[in-house]
Amino acid sequence: MTNNAIRRLTAVTAAAGLAVLVPAGAAAAHVRSDGAPVAQGGYGVVGLIVPGESELADTVxxxxTIPAGVDLKSARTLPVPGWTANVERQDGRVARIVWTASTPESGFSNAxxxxxxxxxxPWPEGKETVALPSEQKYSDGSVVAWNEVAVDRESEPEHPAPVVALSAADGHDAHGGSTEHEHDHDEQVAASADGSGWQSAVSVLSLVLSLAAAGGVALLLRRDRGA
Structure with a gap:
């Protein structure tokens, strides 16, 4: 094998490894849920993916907004470096969660x-989904509202609200005591502390594949030199 061929093989292998590490759909053009469902009647982690869209300003x-009829008793936010979070309550329920960039430099661009x-x-029972109307604020003062709900599965509005999927309770009493709910709550927080488990597993797999490919390239190079 020639040195040029080896270099091409190494480049392809590296690109494949990086492709595995990049989250799919990261560049979708609206605020959306990461797709992880939460349990009806229980506690769960909601992840919102927010891409920058403005070519002139950063998202800051x-x-x-938690809609009426979704009576969350508590909410805890995962820290985001350079951002502050505030859980606003109204009439004994969580009404809004507001994230704000601490400095202009903490905002992010459309790239x-x-x-x-x-x-x-607890999330409501008897519902399959919950829409979370959201507002994205930019450094130039403009605000984009993501608050529209699709009327059917085939259509998507211009400014869709992120939608959280709700799954049926997995065999335990959804009306259990507050201690059980809080225990589930803490487990969900711990499980999401590093983003998501599958992303970590994929990253490890990508590293193993890259190392194995690099070893194969080195072996071929030695054989080529020996020839």
């Missing part, structure tokens, strides 16, 4: 995205 704020996560509950 995100406000998520970037950020993930904002919170663990909350």
């Amino acid at each position: 704020g995100l406000t998520v 970037e995205y950020q993930k904002f996560s919170f663990s909350a509950g």
Whole structure:
């Protein structure tokens, strides 16, 4: 094998490894849920993917409104470096969660995205989804509202609200005591502390594949020199 062929093989292998490490759909053009469902009647972690869209300004704020009928008793946010988070309550329930960039430099451009996560509950029973109307604030003062809900599965509005999927309770009593709910709540927070488990597993797999490919390239190079 020639040195040029080896270099091409190494480049392809490196590119493949990086492709595995990049989250799919990170550049979608609206605020959306990461797709992880939460349990009906229980506590769960919601992850919101927020891409920057403006070519003229950075994203510096995100406000998520909890709609009427979704009576979350508590909510905890996952820290985002350079951002502050405030859980606003009204009439004994969580009404809004507001993330704000601490400095202008903490905002992100249209070439970037950020993930904002919170663990909350209890989520309503008897519903398959919950829409979370959101407002994305930019450094030039403009605000984009993501608050429209699709009327059917085939259509998507211009400014869709992120939608959280709700799954049926997995065999335990959804009306259990507060201690059980808080225990589940803490487990969900711990599980999401590093983003998501599958991303970590994929990263490890990508590293192993890259190392194995690099070893194969080195072996071929030695054989080529020996020939």
